Structure formats: C-alpha cells, structure tokens
Amino acid sequence: MKEKWWKPWLLLSPSLTAVFLLLVVPVCFVVVYSFWLRSPVGQDIPAFQFGNYAKFFADFFYPSILISTIRVALETVFLCLLMGYIPAYFFYKTESPFKPALMILVMLPFWISFIIRTLSWVNILGDSGLINHMLIKLGLISEPFAMLYNEGAVIMGLLQYLLPFMILNIYVSLDGIDKSLVEAAKSLGSTEWQAFREVTLPLSLPGVSAGCLLVFVLTCGTYLPPMILGGPGNEMIANLIFKRVIGTLDWPFGSAISSILLLLLVMIVYTYNRYMGISQIFKALSKE
Amino acid sequence: MEKELNQRLDDVYEGVKEGQISRRDFVKYLTLSGVAIGLTGGPFGLMREALAAKSIRFDGWGGTVSEAFRKHAFEPFTKATGIKVIDGEFGNADSYLTRVKASYPPGGEYNLAHLSGVFDYKRYVDLGFDVVLDESKIPNLKNVMPAIMEPYRKITNGKLSAVPYDYGLTTIAYNSKHISDDKAKKLGAALLWDKDLKGKLGSWTDWRTNIWYAALKTGQNPNDIKDLKAVWNALKEQRSLIKKYWASGAEQMSLLANEEVYASIVWSGRVKTLQNQGHTHLKLLIPDGAFSWQECIFVMKGSDLEVASKLLNYMLEPECAFAVARGQSYPSSLDPTKVKTPDDVSSLPGFDKTGTLKGYLFADPGYWNSKQIDWAEKWDRIMAGK
Numbered sequence: 001m002k003e004k005w006w007k008p009w010l011l012l013s014p015s016l017t018a019v020f021l022l023l024v025v026p027v028c029f030v031v032v033y034s035f036w037l038r039s040p041v042g043q044d045i046p047a048f049q050f051g052n053y054a055k056f057f058a059d060f061f062y063p064s065i066l067i068s069t070i071r072v073a074l075e076t077v078f079l080c081l082l083m084g085y086i087p088a089y090f091f092y093k094t095e096s097p098f099k100p101a102l103m104i105l106v107m108l109p110f111w112i113s114f115i116i117r118t119l120s121w122v123n124i125l126g127d128s129g130l131i132n133h134m135l136i137k138l139g140l141i142s143e144p145f146a147m148l149y150n151e152g153a154v155i156m157g158l159l160q161y162l163l164p165f166m167i168l169n170i171y172v173s174l175d176g177i178d179k180s181l182v183e184a185a186k187s188l189g190s191t192e193w194q195a196f197r198e199v200t201l202p203l204s205l206p207g208v209s210a211g212c213l214l215v216f217v218l219t220c221g222t223y224l225p226p227m228i229l230g231g232p233g234n235e236m237i238a239n240l241i242f243k244r245v246i247g248t249l250d251w252p253f254g255s256a257i258s259s260i261l262l263l264l265l266v267m268i269v270y271t272y273n274r275y276m277g278i279s280q281i282f283k284a285l286s287k288e
Numbered sequence: 289m290e291k292e293l294n295q296r297l298d299d300v301y302e303g304v305k306e307g308q309i310s311r312r313d314f315v316k317y318l319t320l321s322g323v324a325i326g327l328t329g330g331p332f333g334l335m336r337e338a339l340a341a342k343s344i345r346f347d348g349w350g351g352t353v354s355e356a357f358r359k360h361a362f363e364p365f366t367k368a369t370g371i372k373v374i375d376g377e378f379g380n381a382d383s384y385l386t387r388v389k390a391s392y393p394p395g396g397e398y399n400l401a402h403l404s405g406v407f408d409y410k411r412y413v414d415l416g417f418d419v420v421l422d423e424s425k426i427p428n429l430k431n432v433m434p435a436i437m438e439p440y441r442k443i444t445n446g447k448l449s450a451v452p453y454d455y456g457l458t459t460i461a462y463n464s465k466h467i468s469d470d471k472a473k474k475l476g477a478a479l480l481w482d483k484d485l486k487g488k489l490g491s492w493t494d495w496r497t498n499i500w501y502a503a504l505k506t507g508q509n510p511n512d513i514k515d516l517k518a519v520w521n522a523l524k525e526q527r528s529l530i531k532k533y534w535a536s537g538a539e540q541m542s543l544l545a546n547e548e549v550y551a552s553i554v555w556s557g558r559v560k561t562l563q564n565q566g567h568t569h570l571k572l573l574i575p576d577g578a579f580s581w582q583e584c585i586f587v588m589k590g591s592d593l594e595v596a597s598k599l600l601n602y603m604l605e606p607e608c609a610f611a612v613a614r615g616q617s618y619p620s621s622l623d624p625t626k627v628k629t630p631d632d633v634s635s636l637p638g639f640d641k642t643g644t645l646k647g648y649l650f651a652d653p654g655y656w657n658s659k660q661i662d663w664a665e666k667w668d669r670i671m672a673g674k
Contacts, residue, residue: 040658043415061674128546146487148548149532227535232527233673240668246383247495248664 027262033255044251052256062240062257066264069237072151073219076158077212081157084166084211089200091167092174106164118228120155125153125229149231162218168212173207174200209276211283217265237261289490343372344595346585347384348402350377351537352561356615357402365602369613371595379536381408388417388588399591400599402453405581406439407496407653409450414657417589418449425597435645443653450584451600454618455645457572457638458497458579461544461554464569472551476575477504479551481522486529487648490543490552493533495667496656497521500579509585510577510643511652523670533671544570556637556656557617564617572637580638580648582621 009016034052037045091103109117124130126145135141147153177200185195219269223238237257243256295329346362348354354377360372373471380383381404391397405407412418423429429437429451436452461480462472466488472479480501491498502522503510513519531549534540537558543549544559545567554572562570584605587596602608606627613620613633620633634641640648 038661040661061669061672064674065672122542122546126546127548228539231532232530232671235672243664243668244382246386247668248661249382249385249389250661 006154030255030258030262030287033252034259036252036255038250038252051263052253053260055253056256056260065235065240066237066261069220072155072158072236073216076155076162077215078220079155079159080163080166080215081208081212084163085170085208088167088170091171092177106167109160109164114161115224115228117160117233118224121153121157121160121229122148125156148229149233149234151228151230153231154225154234154236157229158219158222161222161225162215165214165218169211169214170204170207173210175206206276213269213272213276217269220261220265305461327613330504336544342358342370342595343374344592345374345376345397345399346402346599347376347378347398347400349404349484350379352539353402353557353616356612360522360615361603361608364608365599368602369598371598373599379578380406385396385411385415388412389415393590396588396590398588400596401586401588402583403450403586404583405651405653406443407651407656409440409584409586410443410653410657412586412588413443413449417586418444419587419589419591419593420444420447421449421451421587421600422593422597423448424570425594426604428601429606431606431623431627432621433645435643439582439650439653440584450586451604452582452584452621453603454613454616454620455580455582455638455640455648456581456618457556457574458492458500458553458581459637460551460573460575460578461559461570462573463544463547463549464571466547466550469571472573476573477501477577479573480553481505481529482551483529485550487531487551489526489529490532490534490549491526491530492540492553493671495660495664496651497579499663499665500651501553502526502576504577510579510649511655520666520670523667527670560617560637574638577649580645580650581617582645582650583621603642 033044035048035050037047037049037051039045087106091099094102096102122129124149126132127146127148129148130145131147132141135145157208181203182195182198185199186192190198220236221238222236223242226234226236226239241254241257244250244257346357348357354375362375366372374455378387384401385408388398388401398502403412432452436455437448440448440452441451460477462479464472467479467485475482479485480491480625482489484631499513499519502509502519505522506515506518508514508519532539532543534543534552537555540554541558541562542554544552544554545562545565556572556574556614557571559572585600587593588601603612604622608620609620609622610630610633613636617636619636619639620629622629624634624639624641625643629639629641633639
C-alpha cells in the first residue's frame with residue numbers, strides 16, 4: 001500500500017505554522033535587529049554591523065551581569081533539586097489515597113498569577129512583614145531582620161516559581177522505574193539506602209537532569225523576581241534587556257543582548273541533548 | 289455582535305443536542321463561530337473599537353491616576369456624548385513609547401496618551417507621532433495657563449499636539465516618625481545621602497530623576513551640569529545607602545506605607561494619596577530646584593481629531609478638570625487667575641496660585657533627551673554597583 005507521506009505533515013501543519021509564526025519569525029526579527037543601529041531620537045536604522053555585539057564585550061559590565069545571572073541560575077537549580085527530589089520521591093513511594101490531592105498542591109501555585117505570588121513575598125519577608133512582625137512580637141529580635149531586596153529574596157522568588165517544574169520532572173522519571181527492581185535489589189541483600197543509591201537514584205537521573213535544565217533555562221530568562229524582590233545590584237540579564245529595549249528604546253542593542261543569551265542557552269540545550277536526550281523534558285509534560 | 293454570535297452558537301449547540309444537526313455540521317459551525325468571535329473580540333476587538341468612529345483610545349498611568357480619569361472624565365463624557373473612551377494603562381512612559389513604536393502603522397493603534405514631561409512630548413514629536421490640533425475646536429484651552437503651554441509650542445513651531453493637563457513634582461518624602469522636620473528641612477536634597485538612613489532610603493529606577501537630585505546635591509544646575517564626575521560619584525556614594533530602587537507608583541507607595549524606607553524620591557501626588565489614606569506621618573520635602581514636571585494629553589497621529597478635540601475640550605471643563613485633579617492629587621493646568629480653583633485643589637502639593645509657574649524648575653527637553661543613551665547606561669552601571 002502506498003504510504004501517504006503527506007498525512008503527518010498535514011496533521012502537524014497547524015502546530016508547525018504556530019511555531020514558525022510565534023517562535024521562529026520573532027527570533028529571526030530579534031537576530032536581524034541586533035545588527036541594526038539606533039538613531040539619537042530612538043529610531044532604528046537598518047544596517048549590518050557588529051557594533052552592538054562589540055559594545056556588549058567592550059568592558060566587563062554586561063558580561064558580569066550575564067555571569068551573575070548564570071550564578072543565580074545555578075544556585076536556583078541546586079536548591080530546587082535539593083528541595084524537589086524529596087517530595088517527588090515521596091509521591092513515587094506513597095500509596096496514600098491523598099496522593100492526587102498532594103500532586104494538585106504542587107500545581108496549585110500555577111493557579112495564581114505569577115506577579116501576585118512574587119509580590120506576596122514582600123508582605124512575608126518585609127521589615128513589617130509577617131516573619132519580622134512575629135519575631136518582634138515574640139521578643140526574639142528588636143529590629144527587623146533584612147530579608148527582602150537582596151539575592152536571597154530573589155532566589156526565594158525563583159524557587160516558588162520553579163520548584164514545581166523540578167518536582168514534576170523528577171517524579172515522572174521515578175514513576176517510570178519498575179518497582180520490582182528495587183525489590184530485587186533488596187532481596188539480594190541491599191539495605192533500603194543501598195537500593196536507593198544503586199537503583200532508584202541512577203534511574204531517576206534523566207528526570208533530575210531534565211528538571212535542572214528546565215529550571216536553569218527559565219531562570220536565565222526570568223525578569224520579575226529580581227525586579228520586585230531584588231535590591232540594587234541584583235538585576236539579571238532579562239532586566240538589562242528590558243532597560244535597553246524599554247528604557248532607552250535601544251532595540252538593536254537589546255536584541256544583541258537577547259541573541260547572546262539565546263546563543264548561550266542553545267549551546268547548553270544542545271550539549272544536554274547530546275548526552276541526555278531532550279525527550280525526557282517532554283515526558284514530564286505528557287506522562288507516558 | 290459578539291452577543292449575537294454567542295447566541296447563535298448556543299442555538300447550534302441546542303440543535304445538536306436535540307439531534308437536528310449532525311456532529312460534522314456542529315464542528316463546522318463551532319469553528320466558524322470561534323473564528324468570528326476571535327476576530328470581533330479580544331485584541332482584534334480592542335483595535336476595532338479603537339478605530340471605530342464613535343470611540344477613542346486613551347492610555348494613562350494606571351492606579352489612582354487612571355481611576356480618576358475614568359470616573360471623572362471618561363464615564364461622564366461617554367454619558368454626555370455617546371462616544372466610548374477605551375481606557376488603557378501603562379506602567380511607565382518608556383514602556384508605552386515602546387508599544388506605540390511597535391504598533392502598526394507606528395502609533396496607529398493608539399489615540400490619546402497621558403504623557404509626563406515636555407521631554408516625552410519631544411520624543412513623540414521627534415519620532416513623528418504628532419498632529420496639529422485645531423485650537424478653535426478646543427475653546428476651553430483659553431483657560432489653560434499660557435506658561436504651561438509655552439514649552440510645547442516651542443517644540444512644535446507654535447502649534448500643539450497635546451493639551452497640558454496637570455503638573456506636579458518628583459520630590460522627596462520622609463517618614464516624620466523617624467526623621468524630624470528640622471533635619472529634613474536642613475538637609476534638603478542631601479537627606480537622600482544621609483548615612484544615618486543607610487538601608488532605609490529609596491529612589492526611583494529613573495536615570496533622569498537620580499541625576500537631577502545628584503546635581504542638586506553637588507550644587508549644580510540640573511539643566512546644565514558642568515561637573516558630571518561629581519554627579520556620578522554622588523550617585524555611587526548614594527547607592528550603598530539605598531534599600532530599593534522602585535519601579536512603579538504602587539511599589540513606591542508600598543515601600544513608604546510599610547516603612548520599608550523612611551525617605552525616598554516620590555511622585556508628589558502619590559504621597560498626597562497616602563496621606564489621604566491615613567499615613568499622615570509621611571511628609572513631602574520640596575528642596576530648591578525640585579524636579580517639576582507638567583503632564584499633557586498627547587494626540588497621536590492617525591487619531592480622529594474631531595473626537596479627540598471633543599474629549600479634550602470636555603476634560604478641560606473646570607468641573608471635570610478639578611474632579612480629576614482631586615482624584616489623582618495633581619493640580620490642574622487651568623489658570624487660577626482665570627478660573628476659580630476650589631480649596632481642595634489649591635491645597636494639592638506644588639499648586640501655583642500665580643498661574644505663571646515661575647520658580648518651578650522643569651527638565652530642559654533638548655538637554656535631557658540628548659543625554660539619554662549615555663547617561664541611562666551609565667546610571668544602569670551605577671545602580672548595578674559596577
């Protein structure tokens with residue numbers, strides 16, 4: 001029977017059109033803009049020159065913000081992993097009838113606007129916020145403890161945003177592990193800890209790495225937590241892009257910074273895909 | 289129209305339930321209705337409504353300011369004329385200009401905007417978004433202070449592409465529970481450099497305002513800064529004292545109301561709003577050379593000038609202008625020597641009873657706009673501590 005080769009393409013065409021129009025075309029615009037010039041009054045002048053890229057690397061200011069963004073992203077990944085593995089493991093192990101309800105709790109933050117969630121930390125961590133208020137009332141401190149408008153607050157804001165992504169990725173990976181393998185290990189004399197270390201943990205690593213990649217990429221492009229919860233000096237690369245594009249109407253330079261960030265992330269994702277396979281990330285979104 | 293389509297969709301759904309329509313037809317009608325609703329509603333709807341003859345789009349600063357315009361100007365105007373005002377908001381003037389620039393044709397999606405500062409008027413004119421208003425169609429313009437119109441006329445060769453609407457100050461607020469009135473008055477702009485307030489000072493992310501106050505701190509004319517190095521050094525020194533550079537009016541109010549900061553750069557009207565809400569310990573400090581600004585309602589190229597003029601004239605009616613002034617806590621542009629100003633408006637921060645605006649220091653648009661790229665980038669570096 002002659003295979004109808006065009007059928008899959010026909011079915012994929014709405015998605016491909018959407019991806020092309022909403023992702024590929026805008027990214028191409030950004031890259032093209034990065035070679036343009038900005039006139040003193042804010043008009044964009046078509047050109048092909050590398051001045052915007054040269055400006056980025058002309059001194060250490062812009063690269064230093066990129067480096068601090070990567071540092072914050074790595075810190076966030078580490079904390080998300082630390083705090084995300086345990087609940088994911090619990091979901092995997094538990095036989096509780098409340099498991100679906102507990103899973104919904106992980107998703108619950110997504111039901112509230114990200115801005116509201118981020119702003120709510122101001123009322124929790126602020127000088128007159130919930131924690132300081134309680135500590136002062138209890139007589140444990142006399143002056144408010146500075147918890148807001150610093151890097152710690154930014155990472156806290158990122159954690160509450162990104163932790164569900166990590167938990168779900170790890171859980172999906174754990175859920176795919178045949179539980180009889182753990183039983184087999186134990187029947188061969190492994191302790192609970194040894195079975196976890198030798199069987200469960202290695203088999204869950206694809207989910208761990210997928211979660212790490214997702215959290216890292218999302219952190220690098222995040223904008224709100226540093227703006228709302230950060231203090232002077234806590235801005236990240238996305239805030240810088242915002243300032244160049246919005247503040248000074250310098251779209252070409254803002255596009256150049258965006259392109260540099262994009263290139264960096266593409267390199268990271270490419271490396272990840274080469275060694276781990278990108279498909280693991282999609283499993284978390286469409287549990288097999 | 290959207291209602292009709294929804295009704296038709298409901299009818300079709302009833303039909304399929306009752307077996308009168310096949311599933312295939314149902315899916316067909318559903319798709320067609322969805323496309324129609326999509327095109328008439330949502331963002332397309334907003335654009336369509338903005339372009340419709342009997343409606344006009346207005347974009348403002350959001351929060352209490354937009355609320356004042358909506359309640360005291362747009363709703364009564366719609367009631368009186370039947371012309372709908374589509375009310376949009378923006379967080380800051382720069383992001384709005386970006387949206388205008390990105391619209392197609394540039395500026396075409398937008399009609400009226402509440403712009404701050406003559407420098408913003410000049411930016412829009414420089415980008416070619418201006419129109420020439422027929423002043424005979426805005427008779428209430430005769431009641432506006434000539435002094436507030438003059439800077440706009442200078443930029444557009446004696447013509448206007450906007451009507452000046454209000455004015456105010458970007459100045460300093462302090463918490464009198466923690467800072468005495470004497471100390472605030474004695475220090476003036478230097479209060480923002482007071483080492484005793486380390487970690488309890490706030491400022492705006494705006495490059496222009498920070499450089500302006502650093503110029504005052506270093507004893508210079510903000511519109512003609514000679515020793516720029518001293519300004520940068522002052523800002524670097526101040527950065528270590530600042531707890532937060534706020535990015536919006538709401539954030540500014542939250543910082544002061546929650547006592548996260550005891551002194552900050554502020555917009556005078558927002559502090560008045562806080563005082564009205566019971567934060568009477570928050571006081572305004574207006575040092576010599578405080579940053580004064582005047583706001584206008586700018587008419588964008590491509591707008592229906594008949595409708596725009598009608599709305600502008602309505603907004604300049606004393607009753608409307610004073611109600612908006614009360615609502616947003618900024619004095620109206622109406623000349624107090626020509627129109628009797630109510631007491632609650634004349635008591636607003638920065639009100640000028642002479643109607644001449646003499647003694648107010650406004651940013652020179654040519655000077656500041658020419659420095660924008662270099663100074664904004666330098667300011668970003670200082671703010672980032674680099």
